[in-house]
Amino acid sequence: MSITNLAIKYRTSVVVLTLLIMAGGLYSYLTIPKESAPSIEIPTIVVTSIYPGAxxxxxESVVTQPIEQEIGGISGIEELRSTSTEGVSSIVVEFTPDVNLDKAYQEVNQAVDRSQSELPDAVEDPSVDEIDTSEFPIMTVNLTASYSLARLKEVAKDLQDKVEGLPSILEANLVGGLTREVRINADLSALSSRGLTLQDLVRTVDQENTNIPGGSIDVGDQSFLVRVDGQFENPADQIENLVVAAPDGKPVYVRDVADVVFGFKDRETYARLQTLQRENAEGAVRPAKTTETRQVISLSVKKRPGDNILDAVENVKETLREADLPSGTGVIVTGDESENVRSLVTDLENNIISGLIFVVAVLLFFMGVRNAVLVGIAIPLSMFTSFIFFQAAGYTFNFIILFSLIIALGMLVDNAVVIVENIYRYHENGYSKLEAARLGTAEVGGAVVAATATTVSVFAPMLFWPGTIGEFMGYMPLTLIVTLTCSGAWGRGGDQSPNQPTTGLAALGGDRGRRVHGTRAGVRQLADAGGAGGGRAAAVLRLREGAQARRRPLHGRGDAAPGGALPELLARHARPRLRPPERAR
Known part of the structure; x- marks a missing residue:
C-alpha cells in the first residue's frame, strides 16, 4: 500500500503524527545548542617558541630550523611554513583533510620534544596548539576601576575563577593590568666583601619561601597532617630580614647585601577601551567628548565546544551581576557573539512567519481557505522535522544552517502546491474528497518525488567538497537536502483534503483557480514568489534595521619598528584616527 493510501486510511494517525512532529520540532528548536560558526576540526597545528632578545x-637559525627538521618527517603534512620575528618563532603545520588530527598532534608534540635538545637554554618551552573554530572568544569582559590597576588585577583574577567555573565556559584569558613582584637588587661588592656569592642569596630566598610537609600525627583514632608554612605573606619585609649566612656567629641579612623593592613586573599585555558615539549634528563617528581612552583589564571568554552560546553568554552575564565587586569597579561587555546568533535566529523566525503569510495569502485567493492552510502547514512542518533531525544527529544551530533554512523557505511549498492543486482538479470533476485525494496524489506523486530528487541531487555533490572549506560549507547542502526531503515526504502523505470554495475571497478566486488547472506552474510560481518574496522582504528590512542598530567592532594592527618597545607602539597608536562614513546624498 502506498504512503498516500496509508495516510488516507489512517487519517487520525496522520493528524496525531503531525501534532507530535510540531511539538517535537518546537522542543528541538528551543533546546538545540546555538553558536555563531560551525564547530569543525581544522587540520592545522601551530608551534610557537619564545627566544627573548634574539x-x-x-x-630562524637556532630555533625555527631545528624544529622544522624534526616536524618535516611526519607523514600527512600538506604544507609547512614558518615565520621568525624578534624573539618569536611560529611554525604552521597544515595536514591533509583525511589525517587523524589527534595522532598528528601527538606526533608534532614528540617532534618538538626531540628538537629541544638542540635549542638554546634561553628558549622557553615551545607551545603546540590546535586551531578550533569553537575556541574563539564569544565575548570580552572589560573591567574599569577608579582605584589602582594592581588591585583591579586581583579583582579580575577572582572574577576569572568564577567565570571559568561555569560548566559551559572553557576558559577566560586575562589581558592587561599590573602584576606585583618583589625585586632583589643584589650588591655584588657587599656580597664579595662578606665572602658570599649571588647563588648564596638565591638559595636563601628559595629555601625560605616554601611550604614543607611535616608528615602526620596520630592522636587516638584521629590523624592530623602537619605542614611547615614558610611562604611569605609580606614578602618585602620578610625577605629583608632573612639570614644569608652567619660567619663568626654574626648574621648577614638580605638587607645588608641587597635592596628589596616591592614593585611590578614588566608589562607584556595592555588592554584599553575607548567609547565611541554618533554625533547627531554631523552624523560622524568620533570619540565621545565625555569619555577618554581608559586602561582596562579584559577577560576573553571562550565556551566549550557544542554548548549553547546564548546560554553560555547569559550565564557569564548572570555571574557578573552577582559578583561582589569593590566600589568603583565598572564592567563593560564587548564582542558579544550571542547578539549575532540571536539576530540570525530572529531573522529565521521573521522569514518563516512572513513567508507563511505570503504563501497562505496567495493560495487563499486561488484555492480556498482549507487548502491554503494545508499548503501553508508544509513550511513549519518541514522546518520542525528538520530541527528534530539536527538535534538527533548532534548538530548545533549555526549561521550556515540558519542561512540554509532561509534559502530553503521559498522551495518548501512546491510539492504541496502541485499535489493540492491536482486534488482540487479531481474534486471539481465530480470525485469524492477521499477519492480525489487518492487519485490526485497518485497521479503526480512520481513527479513530486522526481522533482524533489532532482533538486536534492543539485546540492548532493557539495557534501563531498574536500578540505576544511568543504567541512565548513557542508552544513548548507545537508540542511537543504534534509529540509526539501521532509517537504516531499509531507507533500505526499499530508495533503488529502480537496478545496471547498466558500464565500468571500475564496469564492472570488474560484473562477481564476479553475482557469489555471491546466497550468499548474501558475499557482506554483505565484506561491513560490510569495514565499521567497516574503523571506527576502523580511531579510532586507532586518538588514536595514541592523545597519542602524548593531554595533560593529573596528580591528586594527600596528607593528613596532625593529627594536621598538611595546609602550612605544602604544604611544604611536594611542588615539585611532576614525574617518566619518560617506553619507548618501
Whole structure:
C-alpha cells in the first residue's frame, strides 16, 4: 500500500503524527545548542617558541630550523611554513583533510620534544596548539576601576575563577593590568666583601619561601597532617630580614647585601577601551567628548565546544551581576557573539512567519481557505522535522544552517502546491474528497518525488567538497537536502483534503483557480514568489534595521619598528584616527 493510501486510511494517525512532529520540532528548536560558526576540526597545528632578545636571523637559525627538521618527517603534512620575528618563532603545520588530527598532534608534540635538545637554554618551552573554530572568544569582559590597576588585577583574577567555573565556559584569558613582584637588587661588592656569592642569596630566598610537609600525627583514632608554612605573606619585609649566612656567629641579612623593592613586573599585555558615539549634528563617528581612552583589564571568554552560546553568554552575564565587586569597579561587555546568533535566529523566525503569510495569502485567493492552510502547514512542518533531525544527529544551530533554512523557505511549498492543486482538479470533476485525494496524489506523486530528487541531487555533490572549506560549507547542502526531503515526504502523505470554495475571497478566486488547472506552474510560481518574496522582504528590512542598530567592532594592527618597545607602539597608536562614513546624498 502506498504512503498516500496509508495516510488516507489512517487519517487520525496522520493528524496525531503531525501534532507530535510540531511539538517535537518546537522542543528541538528551543533546546538545540546555538553558536555563531560551525564547530569543525581544522587540520592545522601551530608551534610557537619564545627566544627573548634574539634577532629574527638568530631565531630562524637556532630555533625555527631545528624544529622544522624534526616536524618535516611526519607523514600527512600538506604544507609547512614558518615565520621568525624578534624573539618569536611560529611554525604552521597544515595536514591533509583525511589525517587523524589527534595522532598528528601527538606526533608534532614528540617532534618538538626531540628538537629541544638542540635549542638554546634561553628558549622557553615551545607551545603546540590546535586551531578550533569553537575556541574563539564569544565575548570580552572589560573591567574599569577608579582605584589602582594592581588591585583591579586581583579583582579580575577572582572574577576569572568564577567565570571559568561555569560548566559551559572553557576558559577566560586575562589581558592587561599590573602584576606585583618583589625585586632583589643584589650588591655584588657587599656580597664579595662578606665572602658570599649571588647563588648564596638565591638559595636563601628559595629555601625560605616554601611550604614543607611535616608528615602526620596520630592522636587516638584521629590523624592530623602537619605542614611547615614558610611562604611569605609580606614578602618585602620578610625577605629583608632573612639570614644569608652567619660567619663568626654574626648574621648577614638580605638587607645588608641587597635592596628589596616591592614593585611590578614588566608589562607584556595592555588592554584599553575607548567609547565611541554618533554625533547627531554631523552624523560622524568620533570619540565621545565625555569619555577618554581608559586602561582596562579584559577577560576573553571562550565556551566549550557544542554548548549553547546564548546560554553560555547569559550565564557569564548572570555571574557578573552577582559578583561582589569593590566600589568603583565598572564592567563593560564587548564582542558579544550571542547578539549575532540571536539576530540570525530572529531573522529565521521573521522569514518563516512572513513567508507563511505570503504563501497562505496567495493560495487563499486561488484555492480556498482549507487548502491554503494545508499548503501553508508544509513550511513549519518541514522546518520542525528538520530541527528534530539536527538535534538527533548532534548538530548545533549555526549561521550556515540558519542561512540554509532561509534559502530553503521559498522551495518548501512546491510539492504541496502541485499535489493540492491536482486534488482540487479531481474534486471539481465530480470525485469524492477521499477519492480525489487518492487519485490526485497518485497521479503526480512520481513527479513530486522526481522533482524533489532532482533538486536534492543539485546540492548532493557539495557534501563531498574536500578540505576544511568543504567541512565548513557542508552544513548548507545537508540542511537543504534534509529540509526539501521532509517537504516531499509531507507533500505526499499530508495533503488529502480537496478545496471547498466558500464565500468571500475564496469564492472570488474560484473562477481564476479553475482557469489555471491546466497550468499548474501558475499557482506554483505565484506561491513560490510569495514565499521567497516574503523571506527576502523580511531579510532586507532586518538588514536595514541592523545597519542602524548593531554595533560593529573596528580591528586594527600596528607593528613596532625593529627594536621598538611595546609602550612605544602604544604611544604611536594611542588615539585611532576614525574617518566619518560617506553619507548618501
Amino acid at each position: 634577532s629574527p636571523d638568530d631565531v
